[in-house]
Amino acid sequence: MVRPLRYADAVALLGGDSPAVAALDRALGGALLAATGGGVEVVANLLGARTEAVRVGHELVGTLRDRIRGYSRFDRTERLMAAHTVVVITSFFEALNETPLPIDLRAVELTAEDQLRLARTGASERSMVRSLLNAPVPIPGPGMAFETVLECLETVYRQLAADWLAFVGGLAVWDRIDETNQRAVRTALIEAVPGDAKARYEIQYRQLALDAPEFALWAGQQEHQATRRSLAALESALRDLSVGRALDDRRAALARFHRAALTRSVLSERDAPDGVVIPTLLASYIDPDYRVVTDHAGCSPASESLWESAAVATDLATYLAGYLTSAVATEAPMVVLGQPGAGKSVLTRILAARLPAEQFLAVRVELREVPADADVQDQVEHAIRMATGHRISWPDLSGNAGDALPVILLDGFDELLQATGVSQTDYLQRVSRFQEREAIQGRPVAVVVTSRTAVADRARTPAASVLLRLEPFRPEQADEWLRIWNHANEDRWASGGLKALDQATVRRLPDLSAQPLMLLMLALYDADSNALQRQIESDLDEAGLYEQLLRTFAAREVGKGSDGRSDAAIGKMVDDELLRLSVVAFAMFNRGRQWVTEAELDADLKVLPGEPTRQGGLRADLGGGETALGRFFFIQRARAVREGRTLSTYEFLHATFGEYLVARLVHRLMTDLAALERASVGVAFDAGGCKDGLVHALLSFAPLATRGPVLTFLRELATRTRSGPDELAALPVLLFTRLESRTDDGKYAVYQPAPLSAWSRHGRYSLNLLLLATVYGGGVRAGVLFPDAADVVVSWRRYAHLWRAALTAEEWSTVLYAVRVCHRWVDGVRDLTIDLDTEPERPVDPIDLFWMYDVAAMPGGSDGPRGWRSDGTHDLARHVAFTGDAATGIAAQGLEPIFPYLAELALVMVSPAHRDWDRTGTPDPRPRTVLHDLLRLTVARATGTPLDDLSRTYLTLSKALNRWRGAFSAGTSRAARAMVLSHLRDHARELPTADLDEILALLVDGSTRGRDDELVVDAVVDHVAVVRPAADEWAELRQRVEGIVVGSTGRTYVLWLVGLLEAGVRMDAAAIELVSWDEIERQDPRLVARARAAFRLAFDRDLDEEVAVMRSLIGDSGRGRAASAPTRGEHPFEFEAFS
Incomplete structure (x- = not known):
């Protein structure tokens, strides 16, 4: 936030030693200049100074154009802030002078008595002068709505009015007016003056905006252009400011370098099919929507909750113009965030080119190209040399920038973080300290840093920084981009008999078309024989679309150096390319990241299939990762230079590409293994070792469920496999059943993308086999997974505990919501069905205690016994203490207040399905614990929620407490009975009279006197008052209560x-x-x-x-x-x- 400018400082900054300022200082008894210089305070005739303050304010602001002429960009901003502060205070004085009061304050002179009284109340004229001269005046700025400024001003004006009321109330003249006039003064000062001052401020602010366009930018009052392309509005808005002088040679060289970027395309022509035109940045850049957050202390920039309250804005060019002309720009770096392909780097190129070189000295620093371990100044100087060829020191360049404000654009902070592997947690702090140093040296500088959103929280963000996040394209923005694309290529469409890429096709792929670079990729794909439109029209599933996208780009790359090769050979080369890309995807997936370093990828490629062939020639051999990925523009390569070495990381521009490639390789391996299994039973597990080694290597580090699209792609691929569906469905089950006897030939033992123990990898591999069984089989039963188990539920629980222990909390959560497990009876035996959950928002099935305790196998059959008591104490507190399980701990902590009294109720299950236990309501075969029903009544009573089975619940509880009282301690029985009676007092009117009589018969038996009796009386009285039964209908109930009273x-x-x-x-x-x-x-x-x-x-x-x-x-x-x-x-x- 910009520090408020005091009125005293503002007057001195605008007026200097002018006669007007001197006159105002005299009117204030010397307090004005004393305040600005820190000198002695002098008691002034404040009441008579108001008119002089208004006159001086109008003189200073009325000649604003002349007063800011010839100043540099930063000095001009300071004086505009000063003018705004003067307008704020002048508006207050004007309102004060024009508001009718029953006393004429101008005719009042302070007496000795007044001085003494004001000193006692603390509202002395000296204090009033301090209040005015040091009032915290809000400063308008980018991102702050003008309405917000007005709200802040109203608070300031109300405080000033209150100070004036306290001052006037301390004068002797106050006692000489009657109460009616005193009330009129209060009303005028507290209610009329603030509103009038705010209205006068709005009028004067509009005049300020005419004299200095920055005020219109700050308040968002500038007219928006209909078309928002290439930040054109930013350049036109700043050109109107008429600030700056002619450029010297060095600044001109930088400006030429940045301006040249507008004539270049995002991609080179080699990335496009022959004859396709890729529009230039100037023609194709669509200003994105954005959100801004200024209050982010203690919050992660990567957290979606931080951005939820920030409104989406559409005037990026206007906002940036306002930001760079405000004082906040030089206090701390602005951090621009966005997803890969959102256009962060392109934004810095456009911004550097669009900023008028007479007003701004722009330096764009690609952090991937400069030494990562250098300080900020060295990185800037390195970028200047790369852009101009000149070795120029930063103090020399910025110190001689004339009127221009230096603007440093640090592009790719996320690349610096990823490629170096070094914790750059203080980088933004170092940038802020650099700005602070430059300001002290008289060289204020604005800094903009770009970063991928996901890694922004790895660095501490200065509290004064503004966070700006680029938003995905709206459909209308994608449509506008398509119009530009089709216009640039209309000759190709006509000559080649192709259709222009239409909006309807693109809108079928909202996730991809919302990112500018991905939208370009779709357009390039369709430019080759309208492939995208044909596939959309054929209703190709998403997996098929990604397959064709990747094959097309891979074929284009391998075809560039394969003249004369057969179609089969080229097809094999394409398959190899996709295999290598799949290994890249697994390198990221198994490390739990969206990116992978080149060193990590090289290590994986040496072990896994798909290692690229080394190139000959004079150049040094490329690394495996560089060879595999360097040609695909849909993979982003992040670079940083550290100690003279270039360090690289790779990331898919859209995560879904990697997710599809993971699914693709898994499906290919499972298909091949199924074919081997079909050809020779047992060949996958011959004496030479287990042939699922590669599958185990790839699937024993991360659950497939951690990326939801992977399972979706697998299911789509499974529907069109060349192997029979039964074979694929049987294979993961077969591998699962052989886990206990599995051996390994150690071929892939060195593949270690993550440091996991053997048992953890066993857990993850078995879980992935389960997931594959659900994918290929459309679900699976536990009885099939554990065919030889005496009790499949016991075996399932053991594996479930293994999976819970092997996974992180986040991984475990994704599994719980990816898979739906249902408890079933199969021929009278417990079993489970496991399937992918396509409706995670649907609640899980209610708990069946018959199934949990295997009661159906006990005498009594499926009808169930009347009830049973669980063995053991089931002490949750001890379980939590022993296991440290957070989920169970939360449940135990929630029940802790009632457990000393009611824990025993959780150990007794009753079955309302038995005829003796369910005489009313809809039969419910599920047994429930006594505690469950008691808590249902408690919640229903507290929330007023009606229960369909109210009578049944009370009857079941009453019977349980009566017939099973031997299972409960006396204290538990008393507490439970008291709670039931307490609830019954509110529910009695809803129960049939006969049921109420039976419930009381069960509860009163053995009842103690006192509070319980009163609850019974209250319940019956309320029932009788509402139901009003006939005398014979409640005769038995009446006699029962008489027996109590x-x-x-x-x-x-x-x-x-x-x-x-x-x-x-x-x-x-x-x-x-x-x-x-x-x-x-x-x-x-x-x-x-x-x-x-x-x-x-x-x-x-x-x-x-x-x-x-x-x-x-x-x-x-x-x-x-x-x-x-x-x-x-x-x-x-x-x-x-x-x-």
């Missing part, structure tokens, strides 16, 4: 009595005489108040009078009664009907 506490008796009266149940008024009302009122006065209201409503008599009458009839016998319920013999209830 008789002998219970007096409070329980009163709750029952009052609840029924409130529910409208008619009864004999004599029921009240058995209550010790004085005692109850001491315990619960609110309950007695309810009783009075209910009695009045039911009998139209006063409760206290009725009690007095009753006592007079029976003498003093009731006075000494304890607060307890009556005994059975004296219970007086005679229920009739609802009133």
Whole structure:
């Protein structure tokens, strides 16, 4: 963020020692110049200085054009910021002067009494001067919406108005006006002045934008061009600023070098079919959309969550023009991020060419070409020599740049990170320190750094840096690019009888066409006989499309030096090229990266098939990686120079190319191995050693599921294989069943793309065989994988634990969502079905405890027993402590609060499918733990979620707690019963009366007195009040509750009595005489108040009078009664009907 410019500094910067500034300083009693120079503060007649401040402000800003003429780019920016600050404060003074007040502040003079009072309140004139001169004025800038500036200004204006109110309120004149006028002053200062000041600011800002176009750029108020190509709007916007002088020879040489890039193409003509025209950068570059983030402290630039709140913007040229003319550009580097092929490098070429050389000294540094271990200055000087041929020191060049602002474009920071293998975590910090040093030396410089998004978090980003991410093409942008492409090649289309590549075809491939370089690749592919359009029209699947794309480009490359060779020979060469590319893809895949170093690739090619032939001649032999990849433009080569050696890494421009090539090689190997197995049973496992060595080498380092498209491509390839589908489906199962006896001839033992132990590789290989079995067989049963197992579930669990241990947490997560495992019964025996999950958002099947505990094999058959208790304590805490498993730990920690009371409920399973356990609702054959049903009720009650099987759930719980109470401790029984009754109090109105009676019969049996009794009363009263059953319908339920309240506490008796009266149940008024009302009122006065209201409503008599009458009839016998319920013999209830 740009540091705010103080009003005092702004006035001094714009006015210098002009008479206007001197006059304002005098009006402020010398405080203005004292503030800017740090001198002594002088108490001024602030009330009389407002008019002078307005006059001086208009004079300084009104002559802005003259005041900024002749300054350099950076000095001009500083003065524009100063003018903006003056406008902010002047607008406030104008609003203050024009707002009517009941007192004339201009006529007020400070008295000695005023001075003393203001000093006591802290609102002295001296403090008010400091507040004005040092107010934090927000500065408009690129990426900050003008509305945001206005919001910030309103806060500033409200604070200034509050300071003025405090100041005026401390004057003696304040006490001489009445309260009405004081209220009018408050309203004017706090509500009217800020709004009026903001409106005046907007008017003056528009005038600033007329005098200096930078203000329009910063506020995003410049007119957008209809066509956004090649950052043309950036150049035109900056040309209007009329800043800068003629270039010297060195700057002119740099400018010529950068400008020449506009006439070149992204690719050389050798990468295109004969006769195809690749448009120049100037003609074909489409300004991409972008997002900007300025507040990124503690966040990873590679994290999608950082960018979600940033809006997509479409005016990149205007934004960059505003950014490079603002002060923030020289504080820290801007970091431009994007995917491979998004156009980051091309952006720096266009930017270097488009920046007006009179205003900006652009230096583009390709980090792949300069020494990686050099400091920033040496890298810049190296780039200057490569561009101009001159050896020029950076201080000499930038110090003599005249009016131009130096702009350094460091392109390819990700290449520096990848190719060197060195942790460059401080590189951006070093760039920021370089900028700081240059600013101190009077040579401010802006820096832009580009990097691939995925590796940007490997370096610490300065807090002041602006992050800008290039967005993929919208369909409309791809359409615009196609129009340019087709226009450049319209002669070829006409002469060759070809169709122009249309929008509909490209839009069928949104992932590829969204990246500019990949869109060019599609266009080149279609330029050769309209191959892309023909394949799209034929509904070729995605695997087929990638196969044809790769074969076409490979054929084009091998055909350049194979004149006279037969079609078969060329086809073999193409196959070899694709084989080598597949090895490259596996080099990345098995290392868990999207890129691979040349040294790593050379090592792999020496071991695996596909090592390229060395070239003869005078030149040094190319490395295997360079030979395999150097000719394919869809593979990006990152380079860096370190200690005189060129270090390289390789990466596919689109990850899907690598994913297809991985699937392609796997499918080829499995097909070949299936053919060998068919030709001679056992040949894959003869005495000489296991012939799946290459498959094992490639598939024992990374799960195929970590890249979802790999499995999708494999499934598509499996549908059109030359081997029979049954053979391919059987092969991975066959290899899986032979794992325990597998041997290896060690041919590929030196292939070690990652340091994994033998057991970890065994786990990964077995998992990949499982995945292949699901791909080729359309799913597989565990019983097929473990044909000799006594219990396939036990065998499956062992392998599942192995896979969980062998994989990283991220890998394990991808497997869980790539595969769907279902528990099944096959002929009364437990089994599992495993298949690829095409609907990962669909929930997994509910847990079947019959299956988990193999209960179907126990006496009682599939109908299941009434219930059973699990063996062992299943102590989750000990399991977590022993295994350290995070997923289980989360579940255990979530249940920890209830486990001391209810853990035993998790060990008892009940089967509601048995006739004795399910009399209501839809039968559900799945057994559930007692704890499960209890928690279902808890959640349903807390969230208000209705349950379709409410009655069944309560009946099952009640029966379990009653019939299995011997399996629970007394504490668990009490806690569980209390929770059920507590829930029942809210659910009773939803239950049939007969079910409620049965539930209570089960729960009350063995119940303790006290709180449980009150819960029972509350539940039944609520049920009766809502359901209003006939007397005979709830007769048994009533008698059951009477049995509870008789002998219970007096409070329980009163709750029952009052609840029924409130529910409208008619009864004999004599029921009240058995209550010790004085005692109850001491315990619960609110309950007695309810009783009075209910009695009045039911009998139209006063409760206290009725009690007095009753006592007079029976003498003093009731006075000494304890607060307890009556005994059975004296219970007086005679229920009739609802009133």
